[in-house]
Amino acid sequence: MDISSLMKENAAALMPALEENLKTPDESLETLYSAMRYSALSGGKRIRPYLVNRFCRLFGGDEKAAIPFECAIEYVHASSLIHDDMPCMDNDDLRRGKPTNHVVYGEDIALLAGDALITRGYEIAATNPFVSPEIALHATKLILGNAGGEGMMGGQQIDLLAEREKPSYELLLKMHEKKTGALIRTAALLGCAAAGIIDETDERYKAADEYARGIGLAFQIIDDILDVEGDAAILGKAVHADAKEGKTTFISFMTPAKAREYARQVTENAADAIRKYPASDELVEFAYFLLKRNK
Amino acid sequence: MDISSLMKENAAALMPALEENLKTPDESLETLYSAMRYSALSGGKRIRPYLVNRFCRLFGGDEKAAIPFECAIEYVHASSLIHDDMPCMDNDDLRRGKPTNHVVYGEDIALLAGDALITRGYEIAATNPFVSPEIALHATKLILGNAGGEGMMGGQQIDLLAEREKPSYELLLKMHEKKTGALIRTAALLGCAAAGIIDETDERYKAADEYARGIGLAFQIIDDILDVEGDAAILGKAVHADAKEGKTTFISFMTPAKAREYARQVTENAADAIRKYPASDELVEFAYFLLKRNK
Numbered sequence: 001m002d003i004s005s006l007m008k009e010n011a012a013a014l015m016p017a018l019e020e021n022l023k024t025p026d027e028s029l030e031t032l033y034s035a036m037r038y039s040a041l042s043g044g045k046r047i048r049p050y051l052v053n054r055f056c057r058l059f060g061g062d063e064k065a066a067i068p069f070e071c072a073i074e075y076v077h078a079s080s081l082i083h084d085d086m087p088c089m090d091n092d093d094l095r096r097g098k099p100t101n102h103v104v105y106g107e108d109i110a111l112l113a114g115d116a117l118i119t120r121g122y123e124i125a126a127t128n129p130f131v132s133p134e135i136a137l138h139a140t141k142l143i144l145g146n147a148g149g150e151g152m153m154g155g156q157q158i159d160l161l162a163e164r165e166k167p168s169y170e171l172l173l174k175m176h177e178k179k180t181g182a183l184i185r186t187a188a189l190l191g192c193a194a195a196g197i198i199d200e201t202d203e204r205y206k207a208a209d210e211y212a213r214g215i216g217l218a219f220q221i222i223d224d225i226l227d228v229e230g231d232a233a234i235l236g237k238a239v240h241a242d243a244k245e246g247k248t249t250f251i252s253f254m255t256p257a258k259a260r261e262y263a264r265q266v267t268e269n270a271a272d273a274i275r276k277y278p279a280s281d282e283l284v285e286f287a288y289f290l291l292k293r294n295k
Numbered sequence: 296m297d298i299s300s301l302m303k304e305n306a307a308a309l310m311p312a313l314e315e316n317l318k319t320p321d322e323s324l325e326t327l328y329s330a331m332r333y334s335a336l337s338g339g340k341r342i343r344p345y346l347v348n349r350f351c352r353l354f355g356g357d358e359k360a361a362i363p364f365e366c367a368i369e370y371v372h373a374s375s376l377i378h379d380d381m382p383c384m385d386n387d388d389l390r391r392g393k394p395t396n397h398v399v400y401g402e403d404i405a406l407l408a409g410d411a412l413i414t415r416g417y418e419i420a421a422t423n424p425f426v427s428p429e430i431a432l433h434a435t436k437l438i439l440g441n442a443g444g445e446g447m448m449g450g451q452q453i454d455l456l457a458e459r460e461k462p463s464y465e466l467l468l469k470m471h472e473k474k475t476g477a478l479i480r481t482a483a484l485l486g487c488a489a490a491g492i493i494d495e496t497d498e499r500y501k502a503a504d505e506y507a508r509g510i511g512l513a514f515q516i517i518d519d520i521l522d523v524e525g526d527a528a529i530l531g532k533a534v535h536a537d538a539k540e541g542k543t544t545f546i547s548f549m550t551p552a553k554a555r556e557y558a559r560q561v562t563e564n565a566a567d568a569i570r571k572y573p574a575s576d577e578l579v580e581f582a583y584f585l586l587k588r589n590k
Contacts (some may be wrong), residue, residue: 029445141418149327155399
């Protein structure tokens, strides 16, 4: 199974909707919307939309209902990258091989574009026309709770403070669970929602949750390994950045080989959580694809 | 009628809920939540929550249902102030007589606190336990649409570009309609929603909308006049800031006296839109209170 091609297909199929939702509504707003599009449409792996789509499909949902949720989660993710890259945060000039948003549009517009893009993401979920109001509300609450202070943004705060004072291993885990894990988990659960599953006690909901927690953690471990052992040309970003910044990562607590073994175990558990569902093959393979990625 | 005292009473009654929603959920997130509370609980006129409350009351709603919406709109507003004050935007050190968020917490935490506070605002609206899912979803969409790129944030973009190229009078109006007007209008409509009115064709909805558009515009005209004629000690911020920065305001297009007359007319129209409803006296007087304010 060629996961990479399947992901690209899903990303390509999503593109019209991603563009449509960010059309400039009024010429006086062209700068803002152009900045929003610059970051949201500039590629990337589109892992989160792919997960939304495949969990919707796994549980027999109509993929049309997944599309707005795919856009929503991607906008939220892209917004976080705009703000993360800003000089007062990570101060990155390059993202996906292109100048970062604030380099192109200036810090003021980049700040606003991040604000407007995340708000648009939430809005697209809330206004999904292919699901009931109950499901739209559930999905919106899911995204808000996992993007906000107790989720992704909370993880970013832990990350920021961790640069000043070395975090414990437990805090490192918590940071990743929030910073990256929360949105990956949300993606899988949005797929469930698109398929009509919004009951937290439903075993399909729990299986999706467990799978996503696993691949989210493995994803981050691999990220840390790639910063040490990866190829900058393939990654599209500098390597050894963590070490240079004195950042605490999984590699601060174990060798790359041990970290890889840990990621493998976590991936296996994730795969096991969904294996019993017919048609789970692709998602099982996707978990291993993430484990083996080199970018 | 002592509008100022009534507003203070409403603000005081809201305080426990404003605090409760921003309690630190986990000690590792204390910095982020402390920064969120710093800006959201630091006072201000609380005009938007007051409007939510009074429109809910005007149309016979249960005020309990208004509280989460009051918090939501105030958090969204406070978040916008955090980002507005940042060095890459207006670069203000002082807000409501206190150091601004980034001065106290640093730019990185302030950026995140703004993100997390607005997200929390949206979430509090979406999770309002005192209304039906349909009303919660309506209210959430209302806030998202009016805070985002087509609303407040769009207005901020117009404002930013207006500093580089002088805007026309039409563009100035559009900027204010979005930047300040959109949230004031949302506040009134959230009050309607708390009272169960979410049909845009309902004449009470339309009356609230018209009233709020009027007082929003008058509010901004008065703001521009106060920057010219106000007292810095009473305002709690520097005057003549607009002129110093070469900003285009209503005073760029008319004398302060003409501007005041315009604000008076707009206020009168706003008051007329709701006069026929019993118990509209306070909101009518509130419109004139805003017109006569000196801070």
